Amino acid sequence: EVQLLESGGGLVQPGGSLRLSCAASGFTFSSYAMSWVRQAPGKGLEWVSGINAGGGNTYYADSVKGRFTISRDNSKNTLSLQMNSLKIEDTAVYYCTKVFADHIWANVNYWGQGMLVTVSS
Amino acid sequence: DIVMTQSPDSLAVSLGERATINCKSSQSILYSSNNMNYLAWYQQKPGQPPKLLIHWASTRESGVPDRFSGSGSGTDFTLSISSLQDEDVAVYYCQQHYSVPLTFGGGTKVEIK
Numbered sequence: 001e002v003q004l005l006e007s008g009g010g011l012v013q014p015g016g017s018l019r020l021s022c023a024a025s026g027f028t029f030s031s032y033a034m035s036w037v038r039q040a041p042g043k044g045l046e047w048v049s050g051i052n053a054g055g056g057n058t059y060y061a062d063s064v065k066g067r068f069t070i071s072r073d074n075s076k077n078t079l080s081l082q083m084n085s086l087k088i089e090d091t092a093v094y095y096c097t098k099v100f101a102d103h104i105w106a107n108v109n110y111w112g113q114g115m116l117v118t119v120s121s
Numbered sequence: 122d123i124v125m126t127q128s129p130d131s132l133a134v135s136l137g138e139r140a141t142i143n144c145k146s147s148q149s150i151l152y153s154s155n156n157m158n159y160l161a162w163y164q165q166k167p168g169q170p171p172k173l174l175i176h177w178a179s180t181r182e183s184g185v186p187d188r189f190s191g192s193g194s195g196t197d198f199t200l201s202i203s204s205l206q207d208e209d210v211a212v213y214y215c216q217q218h219y220s221v222p223l224t225f226g227g228g229t230k231v232e233i234k
């Protein structure tokens with residue numbers, strides 16, 4: 001059974017940093033691309049960032065480019081999202097997601113339960 | 122960026138009746154080399170993460186009831202629920218995975234009339 005368990009969320013002040021982690025199990029982690037998708041309170045879904053299976057290619061939404069960094073450790077089956085210079089508009093539930101292929105140009109087929117990040121003073 | 126526009130924003134349908142949701146992309150998401158439409162549909166129930174229903178525009182995910190179907194090609198797509206059930210009350214999203222940034226439609230809320 002595929003499991004994606006996010007951790008690291010919480011309350012942070014504007015301009016602060018936070019690191020989200022996602023522990024993956026139930027599949028061969030190193031064979032699949034992964035991504036982060038977020039959902040602001042009461043709003044729709046927004047793709048944030050993606051990384052290919054090998055970790056050599058990363059992609060970002062314009063809204064987070066230069067502030068967020070996605071990475072993965074295939075030896076530990078872990079996906080991470082380093083979030084710097086956080087803004088109030090980054091407040092959202094962040095979902096760790098598994099992509100259907102080794103590249104990001106495929107649909108998501110599994111979602112974690114989500115982790116709330118609140119940016120507020 | 123490819124803009125995904127869903128319609129309607131919400132709809133109320135009687136139990137057992139058909140629900141139809143539309144999704145339009147601002148440019149074609151049909152990849153000519155493999156003739157595949159890079160479009161997926163997701164269902165999100167309150168308090169839960171989204172769940173994949175349909176991929177490649179019309180391929181039902183394993184375990185998804187056959188009352189759900191996807192159709193369309195190029196820029197115009199449709200998700201249909203042939204006979205609405207109580208458990209189908211949710212918000213439905215389309216997403217293109219043709220180009221970065223991968224983008225979602227705004228969502229369609231389906232309720233029981």
